[in-house]
Amino acid sequence: MNTASTAESNVSSALARVLDRVAAACARAGRPADSVALVAVSKTHPAESVAEALAAGQWRFGENRVQEAQNKFPALRAAHPALRLHLIGALQSNKARDAVRLFDVIESLDRPSLAAAIAAAVAREGRQPELLVQVNTGDEPQKAGVARAEAEDFLRRCRDEHGLQVSGLMCIPPAEADPTPHFAFLAELAARHGLPTLSMGMSGDFEAAIAQGATHVRVGTAIFGHRPSPA
Numbered sequence: 001m002n003t004a005s006t007a008e009s010n011v012s013s014a015l016a017r018v019l020d021r022v023a024a025a026c027a028r029a030g031r032p033a034d035s036v037a038l039v040a041v042s043k044t045h046p047a048e049s050v051a052e053a054l055a056a057g058q059w060r061f062g063e064n065r066v067q068e069a070q071n072k073f074p075a076l077r078a079a080h081p082a083l084r085l086h087l088i089g090a091l092q093s094n095k096a097r098d099a100v101r102l103f104d105v106i107e108s109l110d111r112p113s114l115a116a117a118i119a120a121a122v123a124r125e126g127r128q129p130e131l132l133v134q135v136n137t138g139d140e141p142q143k144a145g146v147a148r149a150e151a152e153d154f155l156r157r158c159r160d161e162h163g164l165q166v167s168g169l170m171c172i173p174p175a176e177a178d179p180t181p182h183f184a185f186l187a188e189l190a191a192r193h194g195l196p197t198l199s200m201g202m203s204g205d206f207e208a209a210i211a212q213g214a215t216h217v218r219v220g221t222a223i224f225g226h227r228p229s230p231a
């Protein structure tokens, strides 16, 4: 078991290495280093690990479950008002109100029923998180996200039927595939719709995502270490 101070130096040094790699990937792509925001994915890791990242200057975090984030973040948020929290996992419509209350960015908008639930929650809460549409760029049956062929129609429905302002797109390419064509597809779709935010790239492929125009990379393992495998 690590002592607290060892864990702290591990998180802060891993974070520094990831930020160096982000900066180098930006330089190779001819992009300013501040054109890519790092979302530190803290799912399954304890609040202490988040606190260590905060102490090292990281303030943007990603979680994939509403309830886990509700347990972990309110106290950290109170202590760190600049903290920004992204929901990167599947959202059930009946949790939309909790998600709108807690998250600053919801990256997993992927179906009309959820768009309706988020629109209703926004109206009730008077709070408007930034919204990204998740696209299932590999059209994988087991994966969340709107199908490639339906993405344009879904974007239009979010705007015209649900009155939602979508600011960007998110994807998780198939695990075994070359991610670059998936990132390029997402970037092209975003450009065609004038959407400024592109959330793509994880520990294994964030440099390739930056080369294709990612504005947000979601990195967990490379910062916090391996997650315990699900039981």
Ligand SMILES: *Cc1c(COP(=O)(O)O)cnc(C)c1O
Binding pocket: 041, 043, 064, 088, 089, 172, 201, 202, 203, 204, 218, 219, 220, 221, 222
């Ligand atoms: C877990 C997760 C990540 C982070 O993955 P790592 O490989 O640990 O960097 C990024 N995006 C989503 C949607 C995730 O669920």
